[in-house]
Amino acid sequence: MHGTTTSHSTASSLTTTSPNGTAHAARETSARRDPLARRLGLGASGDRAADDRGAATAEYAIATMAAVGFASLLVVIMQSDEVRGILTDLVRTALTVGG
Structure with a gap:
């Protein structure tokens, strides 16, 4: 596997392994995975x-x-x-008109 680059993806990180075996953090293709970018409105769209x-x-x-x-x-x-007096008078008036 000399000269090839492999990527390993997990739910929380994305790393790239160089041909010499050193792991490096890879750039994410979408800002949707980054909570700060999402809060700042830097999403893919x-x-x-x-x-x-x-x-x-x-x-x-x-x-x-409210x-x-x-x-x-x-x-x-x-x-x-x-x-309270206004409402009592209103109810009395309504009951006497209807009854």
């Missing part, structure tokens, strides 16, 4: 929006926090005597 894993989870978290904030505001508003 160059499209930063291509990797949107976790986006739905983040959107759900933001929507949930809903919790709105519910907290409603609880505070509903505890005031003025609002």
Whole structure:
């Protein structure tokens, strides 16, 4: 095998063995394997929006926090005597008109 170059690939690294038996790290053909390149948007296609894993989870978290904030505001508003009186009058009016 004198004069040949062989490549050994694993899930985490790619090495090339030179004819004299020395192993060298080979350049990866795709930046998709490199997490830093993926975060910087240096993928093979160059499209930063291509990797949107976790986006739905983040959107759900933001929507949930907004809903919790709105519910907290409603609880505070509903505890005031003025609002409670207005709602009580509204319900009484609705029941008397319908009945």
